[in-house]
Amino acid sequence: MRYLLEQLGRQRRWGGILLGSVFGAGLLEQVAAPHLEIANSKFVIPPALISTGVRPGELVARERRLQVLSGFLTLTGALGLGFYYRRAIWR
Numbered sequence: 851m852r853y854l855l856e857q858l859g860r861q862r863r864w865g866g867i868l869l870g871s872v873f874g875a876g877l878l879e880q881v882a883a884p885h886l887e888i889a890n891s892k893f894v895i896p897p898a899l900i901s902t903g904v905r906p907g908e909l910v911a912r913e914r915r916l917q918v919l920s921g922f923l924t925l926t927g928a929l930g931l932g933f934y935y936r937r938a939i940w941r
Contacts, residue, residue, distance in 0.1 A: 869934055873927025879920040886913050 886909065887894040895906050932939065
């Protein structure tokens with residue numbers, strides 16, 4: 851019986867670590883992602899990037915994709931942590 855309780859405790863610990871890692875990955879993605887400036891509801895692409903031959907459409911698509919990924923990871927991790935620790939939160 852003691853072995854089962856220890857194993858259950860380990861599984862619960864890993865769940866919290868995994869969800870915390872997902873949340874942290876979302877925040878890290880947000881911090882590490884390159885950010886394009888926005889002015890007048892449009893992305894402002896620096897001339898240095900345009901002169902390198904990168905197409906503006908690809909740059910904007912990448913920026914949006916990174917923002918969506920970051921939001922998804924952060925939201926999933928936060929909701930997962932909230933659900934995982936729901937008993938401790940509502941005490």
